[in-house]
Amino acid sequence: MKDICGGGGPSLIQECSGNDAAVNAVFQIAGHNCRVSFTGHTAGHEIPVEIGQINWRTLRIKGSGGTDHFTPRAIRFMSQVRDRIDFKKLTTDYFDFKDIDKAFDKAMNDKKNVIKVMLTFGEQNE
Numbered sequence: 171m172k173d174i175c176g177g178g179g180p181s182l183i184q185e186c187s188g189n190d191a192a193v194n195a196v197f198q199i200a201g202h203n204c205r206v207s208f209t210g211h212t213a214g215h216e217i218p219v220e221i222g223q224i225n226w227r228t229l230r231i232k233g234s235g236g237t238d239h240f241t242p243r244a245i246r247f248m249s250q251v252r253d254r255i256d257f258k259k260l261t262t263d264y265f266d267f268k269d270i271d272k273a274f275d276k277a278m279n280d281k282k283n284v285i286k287v288m289l290t291f292g293e294q295n296e
Contacts, residue, residue, distance in 0.1 A: 171199040179227075180204060188212045197223040206231045263287045 172179050179201030185192055188210025196206055197219045206229055224231065248257075262285045265273035270289060277287040 172201075175201060178202060183207070184209070186210050190217045193217050194219050197221075197227075197229075200227050200229055203228045203230070205229075208233045209235050211235065259285075261286045261288045264290055267291050 175181075179199050181201050181204055183196050183200055183204060183206045185196050185206070185208050190212070193208070193210070193212060194217060196208075200206060200223070204227060208231070223229065262283065263273070263276055265276070265287065267289050273287050273289055277284055
């Protein structure tokens with residue numbers, strides 16, 4: 171990442187996965203004065219990170235999700251790009267809620283083929 175950014179690291183990072191390794195990597199690759207936004211969910215467990223990098227790199231960090239402005243902005247964005255992006259291709263698997271164990275198994279153990287696993291309730295509405 172630093173090579174791509176000319177040796178200094180990115181000036182903006184949007185971490186959406188909530189993956190422990192990805193969250194940790196943010197603190198390793200961020201450039202000086204980088205704006206960092208975390209929207210991936212990591213609640214419920216601790217992730218070891220080198221917190222001193224916030225000061226060392228002068229990072230500006232914010233979290234986002236569940237705020238009153240998040241959903242309207244997401245809806246506006248989706249309406250602007252819906253004719254250019256086929257979002258249905260992002261959901262690779264559907265499981266009825268009664269098969270939640272199979273859905274989690276698929277999501278956790280078939281990462282090469284899975285983008286998103288969706289749970290449905292009753293009839294599937296795509």
